[in-house]
Amino acid sequence: MIDYSNIPSTSAEPEASSMIETFRAIGYSIETAIADIIDNSITAGAENIWIDYDWKGSKTTLSILDDGSGMNNEQLIQAMRPGSKNPLDERNRDDLGRFGLGLKTASFSQTRKFSVLSKAADYKPVLWSWDLDYVNLEKAWKLIRYIPNEDQWLKKIESLNNGTCVIWWDLDRLTKDASEDNEAAKSKFLGIMDSVKSHLSMVFHRYMDAGLKIFFRDREIKSWDPFMIGIDGLQTKPETRLERGSIRIKGFVLPHRSKLSAEQYNYGKGPKDSWTAHQGFYVYRNRRLLVAGDWLGLFKREVHYDLCRVQIDLPNNFDGDWQIDIKKSIARPPSIYREQILALAKEIRNQAVEVYRHKGKVLKRKLASDEYFPFWEERARHGKRFYKINRKHPLLNELLSKSDDLKKDIEKVIQFIEETIPVPLITLQESENEKPHGQPFEGIDHNAIKETMQKLFNGFVSSGLSIEKAKARILNTEPYNFYPEYIEFLINE
Template sequence: MDREVEQALPIREVDATPYAASLIEGHRDFGYSLETALADVIDNSISAGSTSVELIANTTADEPSIIIADDGSGMSETELVEAMRLGSKNPSDKRSSEDLGRFGLGLKSASFSQCRSLTVISVKDSRTSCARWDLDRVSRRNDWSLELLDDHSAVPGLELLSGDGTVVVWEKLDRLVGGYGDDRAKRVGHLNEALRLAERHLRLVFHRFLEGKKPKIRISLNGRELKPIDPMASTHHSTQKLPEEVLMLSKGKVRIRCYTLPHHKKMTREEWDETGGPEGHLKSQGLYIYRENRLIISGGWLGLARQTELTKLCRIAVDIPNTMDSDWKIDVKKASAQLPPQVRERLKKVVEHFVGTSKRTYRRRGQQLVDETKQPIWNRLQKDGQVFFRPNIDHPVFEAYATQLPDHLREGFYRCMRIVGSGLPIETLHAELVGNAESVIADHADESDLRQLVTSMLEALAGSGIPPDAMPGVMQSHPVLRDNWYLVKKLIEDYLGQPDLPDTRV
């Protein structure tokens, strides 16, 4: 149709303003959890230049509440009204690198997902402003009238502001306390469990800020300062790091760096559990995507690789600027993203190389534990492309015992050993090792059994012509002896008559 004719056609206009009561209720269901909602509000605090954020959760009151207070730049009344407006930002607008927002929905949608009453108090240049969205009031009136409170003396959290800053108050926590009726104990327990999960999430998502990266920020929960959880264990002396790669794109730089976490035996239990998280290291492997130092994606390969036991210590940090939000399809919650084609192509190559190297390292290490151990208890064998394990009946302990048996019992002993090998519970071991390998350990060796093992091996080594000064090194290649080296070393010293042998373990 000709454009001039089209413009000449009569146009009718009608008012299609959304119903306030319906739309504002819809903003409660963007998929926020308590932890993602709190993180979104803290994003605003960081964007406002805060150095300290206090979370105060009153879980035992008849009407529980959560307060988030910061010492940022604060807002005037005009700025506060704009901040309380739904959709106060255009996601395509240019923003500073410190701005962690995007849609202008985070504060409202995150808060509404947890409560029916959102009050914000802000101080700027010694002037205090206060505004409130009460969803029950909006529902009754069905309009977009924001409440401005001139008398805000009774609003909780005001005392947390000693200068410029902002306090966000969540009341009527229906989503957090709903479903428990008058069962106060269960309600409090549910709230505290939700806060426990939220605490870990905040320690992880904002770990770079808590560590002192620009800007440095302090976050506390009910007076307890939160410590960072670095998913890369980047400061651990046993963490392996590859050089950083930089991908230059039209909208900015994408920085990629690969990390291999230490083996669980080289970390404390607390370090291991923190880096693995509630779901363990198998689920925590993969990509960690940061947007302006704020963690967006924590784990998973986004279709670039499979999660396997051999790669569970592999992690790749990917840093992107906020100028790429639309390309990465960052969602309102800032909790999910999609790889742009050009980044996916490069990351696929990085992941294939990194994961391949890790798998080869693990397989080689596992094979060496059997193949390079002198006098192993189990032999690793291959046949027709399959791998199986068989007790080493030539082991000095087994051999010494067999020689003491009468001839008619000796074959029965070897038969028992073969049955033990064929009965190895492969499927059960596999099920236990997948995702929980660090919890599978060897049975404790009795001291008398260790003495017999050490004596038999020393006699076998001596009979093979191994010099005494080489015996400790050979013995240390045996996993059972190495794990009990304090006792084994004394037994060797007594046998050789050489006290204070050097410890040459690696």
């Protein structure tokens, strides 16, 4: 330990206005900002949350009222302080907070001026506001007790025994310089409010399903469940537990489109309006959704995994390990669990792909009499075995048919390939090697398969085959027969 007693020192406090400008640049969206305010309401034990807005151009207000425990004067001042709690402090098990910053950073990300009005049971309501203009003027971390139309806001909270209202009243980023009768600005604002609503329906769906009510302009928001629990045909994998049960992972394979009504299918598209955007992991911290449909850098998003959604539940004391950020919109699995999570996800992803494979196979069986096109064929010549490339294979057939000048050269190269194929070496390896032989295109990029498949399909359809027949023919053609899961995603142009 250094002996500090004789070392010179000087104060270097943060400069208030530049610090606040930094808060403003953390990168919240309005959706994530409002969710962060609601986290505080839930932690304070709220059962009802009312979100309200009043479009008035650049004087628009947005408020979030809750019937949680509320705060007295001292508590409110402490709550308004940036860094009101140490992130290293032990938190109550169901605390959704993290850095002691959310209320301030989330609010400043959207406003230059905001107020918190709060009432603890047996106390009078108290109000304090952050106003960036005042902070600039005073060059100090100072709150003011002021809000335009104070009475109107007081009325909101008076009917509650206890509760808190966060009021954003200078939404410069959203409503900059807009006049009240600017219809374009208004409809943009209303569109944003809609997306806030659907974001909240997803982020807090488990709280809402357990009784929490969130109202948006007095209408209760319905929850959105990414796993569509209870729907017919949903496949649920048994839960896996890590870290002595504190991390829980559960995979779901949602029903295929053909098993859903149009309404259910649309529901599945979720707030992002897309099944593909909603595949992946759903990471929850204390049942609050942090990450909604993302493969966390472990896999790519691909259409044939559309039915796959994986729930990961974390407690609130793993934040550092999982790199939970200030906005609570990012989480990354720590390296010690990476392999396990990867293996689990692969299993669930395979099960999801199996739904499409199965459908492909059924289609193939339905048209079983269709001709089969292998790439290689065995032939006999002078009592000996040879392997030839199948000239009738649709890919080759097409290539040869459109390469007039090169046809002879291509033929020659093919003949050379056929004559030099190292059959004895392959045979030897096959019998002596423990490593199994891979299937075509295993472990490498499948774009070549997908692209040529689509091309063949277009060709078959324009030559007069029905869509079903064209698909069946592709499924009877090597190497596409190994990948029936792609058939579903052929586009009929």
